[in-house]
Amino acid sequence: MANGEKSVSVIHNRVFQVIMMSGIMLQIGIWVRNFAILLYVTDKTDGNAFAVSLIYLAEFLPIFVFSFIGGTFADRWRPKLTIVSCDFLSACSVFAVLLALVYGSWKAVFFATLISAILSQFSQPSVMKLFKLHLPDEQTQTAMSLFQTMFAGFMVLGPILGTFVYQQFGIHVAIGTMGVAFLLSAAIMTMLPHEDKSAKQVAGTSFLREMSSGIRYVFSSKILSLLGVGFVIAGLALGLIQPLPIFLVTERLKLPETDLQWLIGASGFAMILGGVASMSAAKRVAPHILLMVGMTVNAVSIAVSGWSSALWLTLVAQFCSGFVFPGIQVGINTLMLKNSAAEYIGRVNGILNPLFMGSLVVTMSISGLLKNQFSLVSMYEISGALFLLGVVLLLPMHRLIRQSEKTQATAMVNSEMPSN
Numbered sequence: 001m002a003n004g005e006k007s008v009s010v011i012h013n014r015v016f017q018v019i020m021m022s023g024i025m026l027q028i029g030i031w032v033r034n035f036a037i038l039l040y041v042t043d044k045t046d047g048n049a050f051a052v053s054l055i056y057l058a059e060f061l062p063i064f065v066f067s068f069i070g071g072t073f074a075d076r077w078r079p080k081l082t083i084v085s086c087d088f089l090s091a092c093s094v095f096a097v098l099l100a101l102v103y104g105s106w107k108a109v110f111f112a113t114l115i116s117a118i119l120s121q122f123s124q125p126s127v128m129k130l131f132k133l134h135l136p137d138e139q140t141q142t143a144m145s146l147f148q149t150m151f152a153g154f155m156v157l158g159p160i161l162g163t164f165v166y167q168q169f170g171i172h173v174a175i176g177t178m179g180v181a182f183l184l185s186a187a188i189m190t191m192l193p194h195e196d197k198s199a200k201q202v203a204g205t206s207f208l209r210e211m212s213s214g215i216r217y218v219f220s221s222k223i224l225s226l227l228g229v230g231f232v233i234a235g236l237a238l239g240l241i242q243p244l245p246i247f248l249v250t251e252r253l254k255l256p257e258t259d260l261q262w263l264i265g266a267s268g269f270a271m272i273l274g275g276v277a278s279m280s281a282a283k284r285v286a287p288h289i290l291l292m293v294g295m296t297v298n299a300v301s302i303a304v305s306g307w308s309s310a311l312w313l314t315l316v317a318q319f320c321s322g323f324v325f326p327g328i329q330v331g332i333n334t335l336m337l338k339n340s341a342a343e344y345i346g347r348v349n350g351i352l353n354p355l356f357m358g359s360l361v362v363t364m365s366i367s368g369l370l371k372n373q374f375s376l377v378s379m380y381e382i383s384g385a386l387f388l389l390g391v392v393l394l395l396p397m398h399r400l401i402r403q404s405e406k407t408q409a410t411a412m413v414n415s416e417m418p419s420n
Contacts, residue, residue, distance in 0.1 A: 011146075305318060
């Protein structure tokens with residue numbers, strides 16, 4: 001990294017600006033994709049549950065199958081070239097699906113989700129690698145806070161945008177919008193600085209050897225191993241309650257199903273505020289503290305949500321849960337970046353993310369069965385207890401990080417001492 005780049009604030013960092021602009025384009029494409037295709041398939045199949053489930057399968061299955069593979073290739077390839085190529089190929093696949101939709105079967109829309117989801121498993125780790133390569137450590141948490149705030153904003157605006165485009169213009173315009181958004185993202189990413197020789201593809205080692213090296217790297221780091229445990233616990237906890245908010249409304253609050261929008265709205269609005277709060281706290285609160293405080297507040301909020309039978313209290317609990325969600329994400333991503341070498345970022349990301357998604361899907365798949373065996377309140381209390389367990393298991397991280405900081409400080413002092 002150039003010395004002059006360290007003195008530039010994260011907002012004025014060219015690489016960060018390009019990543020944010022590209023991220024906005026990608027989020028537009030992804031949310032139009034998610035909701036336009038969901039509504040289109042629902043209309044075409046009269047709400048067939050199996051057809052709708054295939055959409056989610058096409059969206060989440062690539063995370064299991066390609067996340068580690070994509071992360072390994074992200075470590076081998078140049079990040080700029082990888083991202084531009086993946087966004088361009090996503091756009092090409094979307095336009096191919098549009099042609100198939102016009103002249104062939106409507107079922108081609110499933111491939112728009114599948115192909116772009118696969119390619120994102122190669123490009124997303126490369127974005128993390130760009131953060132590592134072009135941002136000093138002291139700017140990482142602020143950058144991740146800004147990045148997470150953008151995601152939080154689209155979690156509120158994205159469904160509105162996707163629904164509007166489909167209802168006003170139809171599926172063909174929605175698919176075309178996706179393709180244009182991916183193309184614009186690729187074009188914006190070409191504005192990144194030219195990659196130097198250190199960013200070239202790794203040679204001389206086999207792909208499988210690099211995969212096994214990534215696994216050993218994660219398990220040899222106590223901090224990354226603890227993060228992996230936290231990912232699993234959080235996934236199990238969230239999966240238990242992921243399908244259940246509608247029952248909070250109908251069973252606990254005795255309200256019509258349509259009132260679920262108020263819970264979603266409260267959580268979404270809180271995420272935006274939480275993202276802003278995470279930015280202001282970035283320079284004062286260590287990422288592992290942000291993570292553990294967020295998980296603790298989330299544990300209490302989930303337990304209160306399940307126990308409450310009053311709308312105002314449930315809304316407050318949902319607001320609190322949404323407010324700390326960006327902080328949890330910022331803490332996780334910052335810890336991942338700060339405690340991973342640049343050459344291992346892709347593989348670390350490719351290992352930890354499937355741990356979360358895998359545990360999420362496991363408990364989500366049996367959530368309905370468990371609800372029938374126990375009760376709605378019990379499900380939420382168990383979920384809250386799991387989050388608290390995660391906090392307890394992450395407590396050793398504070399000591400490990402302090403030790404790591406002391407070691408780095410000592411090494412820096414020794415390097416600055418004149419040699420005899």
